[in-house]
Amino acid sequence: MLAVVFVVSGFIWAERPAYAAATTASARSSERIGEDVVFLASESARALAPQSSRCAEPENLIPKAFGKDDPLPGTQKVMACLYLDQFAASSKPLTFTSSDPQNPCSVKWKNGVPLWADPAQRKIMAAHGTAKKVLKSRKQMFAEGYKVRTAEQRRSYLAGIEQIRDQMAPSCCGEDRACLGAMKQLRIAQCSAEGDRDPNKPDSCTYANGYFDLSAEEKATFRDSLVGNPLKAILPGGIVLSPYLDRNGNAVALEATIRHELGHACTSIRRQATILKGGLNAFRSSESLDAQINGACDLGDTNKVAYADILSASSGASAARVFDCVRVLSEKSSDSKSTAFFEESCEASKLEEGMAEAIALSETEPLVPKGFPDRICYGLPSTRHMASADVFACLIRNNPKFRARLSAELSCEGSAR
């Protein structure tokens, strides 16, 4: 059973809020630390599998051969290549209905159908990605085998993530110098909280494994920009990462999560870069960011334009088509006849999440096995997230380079397609 036990934090205010106590009381003793807010079921499975849970585990969530054998045995590989060929041969845009080409992920799914095709499973998945759980103390974490990086490990770890950031910058920014500069300034930091001072207090660093955020000062500046004090420079923000290592010495923040968060940073920075340039697109980007920070769910025309600009600079027409596909996908999430349907979807959030995931996937190397099949095929949808497999479909349909890379890595015949 998956041990995704979401219970609210107990550290929120100095005096413990009542709701924290309530949910803590209902928690089991087996919660793990902050689940990745980008919930990649297959990658989390290793840590989660041996533990008990109050949540029902989707039955075919964890591939049997996960992490041990070849992630894609011979027959499955042949079929995946065949489906990839169908994507290459198709000239129609994806409609996210049964008339689309078969997703290569279907070789991994039970009966070729994703788990989220079942409404009952969608109900379980609806709130995943929510960083809501009991906050453990540093002492509890240590008792469970977790460790905190030493100062030297921290420096080396953060330097490694900075390299990933720098590698992703050109594909995010193209040749936009302001954007490239801001990506370089994007802070890569490790959470440092109560646990450092008092190992007995709930540690806010257990809240999430990694997320993109603006500093308090940046948030204030951004708010000002919406009430007549225009932005003078891009606010880069930062990625806040967990200081914890699991009992095997692995970072609890998965690389997939970090890349996804870098994708969010990219969409924020790109829109701000557009704002600084002025003109109509600046207005649209500003509107789009404003809507996002207000948590709006309406997709709106401004979003459509603002996001189109994000991918267009780097990879030309194919990127624009990827965006268009992700946009259609976010709209289809509210269409009960679509394979992308998810109850109570927040379309604007889905667009943002889909873009972050598209950026993350297109920058994942090697795609096999880092992305495909496990991460991509088992990246679950929620009210605010698209299924990674759907974003993947957008990429293999609309980005020939991405498709060719996957084909080559799978050793498909005619891999240049």
Place this chain on the structure above:
Amino acid sequence: MNFKIVSLLALTLCLCSRAFAAGQKSDFDIKVATRAGGDEELASIRRLNGTCSVRSGLETWKKADAKACERALALSGAASKAATVPMMPHAPQMEVAFKLGTESWKKLAPLALVKSCDRNDVCTESGGTPTKAVKELVDFISETALKK
């Protein structure tokens, strides 16, 4: 015969007065949820058809004292004026959503003050604590849901 007419009148009066009483106190709904990639309800209070109820998480609604709804409504007045923080897709934040007839508002509040340090030991703070009004409202709803 007269008895039947009187009974019918009494029943009509009774139903009318109950409907009037319910109408006097408008239905509303206040939800507290985390907002970090997915919505997960923490606690809620509502008045539906004149009955006040609360729930913790997604548990079954439980009847609450009418005064609890009055208090929640009073606290929501101040909370409605509080500033909302910018929504970051996965940052630790919570959302208070209020709905009364056609009136509705949502407030995003940080869940925690998080300090983070880069490899050069330069530290930054993000998140923070909710405003007093939002905190009072959230605490009240949570405590009421807990008591039940």
